[in-house]
Amino acid sequence: MRRSILDNNQPGPDILSLPLLVIEDDEGLNRLIRKNLGREGLQVEGVGTGREALAALKDTPDILLLLDLVLPDMTGREILTELAAREIDVPFIIMTGHGDERVAVEMMKLGARDYIIKGTQFIEMLPNIIRRVFCEIGKERKLVAMDAALAQAVENWRATFNAIPDFVSVHDLERRLVRVNKALADHLGVRPEELIGKKCHDVLHNLALPWPTCPLDSALQTRQPATREVNDPHIGIPLQVTCSPMFDIQGELVGVVHVARDISEQKRAAEVIIQSREQYRELYDNAP
Structure with missing residues (x-):
């Protein structure tokens, strides 16, 4: 039985699996990538143009992109620019047939999780790269959730602190x-x-x-x-x-x-009790 790409990691809250969208105009390569990753137990879809990718992301923004840098209708950079304009923040891995250090740096600055050259070992490398990216995203989301929970706890504590009628201070x-x-x-x-x-x-x-x-x-x-x-x-x-x-x-x-x-109320109540006792004592002492 074939093992999933996540099986090499210990299970835990930092490991997650997102669906993948392969954006690659080479139909044969697109199919090969999807077939290979599908064997790893991943949900993978494929498109061949930038417009198809943007249409797919309208309905499923929580996805990991395998993005070819050059497509027939758009560049990878143009797709990322359009996603930013639509306020869609999606993790992505850049794929390219030609390495360019300047472009690689630019893509990493734009948020690329990795920059892969489509060489001879490209297909074999993808599972490990995706495993690492999933781990990174899982940890980031866990930290975001922890920060949100902490902020909510602080807000709840502040509300409780200020709702207390007693005078409370920390020194x-x-x-x-x-x-x-x-x-x-x-x-x-x-x-x-x-x-x-x-x-x-x-x-x-x-x-x-x-x-x-x-x-x-x-x-x-x-x-x-x-x-x-x-x-x-x-x-x-x-x-x-x-x-x-x-x-x-x-x-x-x-x-x-x-x-x-x-x-104050307890003091007044105590004084009333004392006064009542004194009155009863006086009545008792003066009784015939």
């Missing part, structure tokens, strides 16, 4: 703000970017030195989460502040996440 080892959520910036009446690089005690407490019982200091020193209640008239509301250390993949401390929650 470096020098207590400088490196990220601030919308809730904190809105409370301070500034844009988040205006706070970046400033010391937290300057921004939050209007102090030249850290807040005396700052949990951020404790988190930096102990490398453990720390929680404190902070009542600073400059802030205007009582806060429960939790600071959690951040570490890189080597386990090195790189910063602290600072989460401050408004506990």
Whole structure:
């Protein structure tokens, strides 16, 4: 049983197979290329002119081209120019009967995956060349997908970060703000970017030195989460502040996440409970 050109590679997400379009005006050579690559398990079609190629690519742009540099009606360069004008970005391998270093450089600059001279070993070389090109395209597409997923994850994180009603900020080892959520910036009446690089005690407490019982200091020193209640008239509301250390993949401390929650309602509720207890105690003490 004949093996596919992909069988020599370990299977993995970087290996893909695209259909191929052979654009070659020599009918015999076109047929031979298609027959040889078809034996390798590939889907191969063939055309003999530039116009036929452009018509085929209207419906199937996700394809690998084996493009003859000189055709009866168009040059390979003209086909590529027309594809660019149509905003069709398709991978291609240039085939030519005559090697020309200047043309080869030009084609590679235009994005050619390879530049092949149609010599005596040309047909035998094609499977390995196509295997390599498939691997390259697979890796590139995987990177594009990873970049898109990362960008989406960052956007999702940013949206979540800014949707949190608590005051959330990220601080470096020098207590400088490196990220601030919308809730904190809105409370301070500034844009988040205006706070970046400033010391937290300057921004939050209007102090030249850290807040005396700052949990951020404790988190930096102990490398453990720390929680404190902070009542600073400059802030205007009582806060429960939790600071959690951040570490890189080597386990090195790189910063602290600072989460401050408004506990005004809890404070008021606690005061109501205390007042109620005092009233009941007073009633009990004054009972006959």
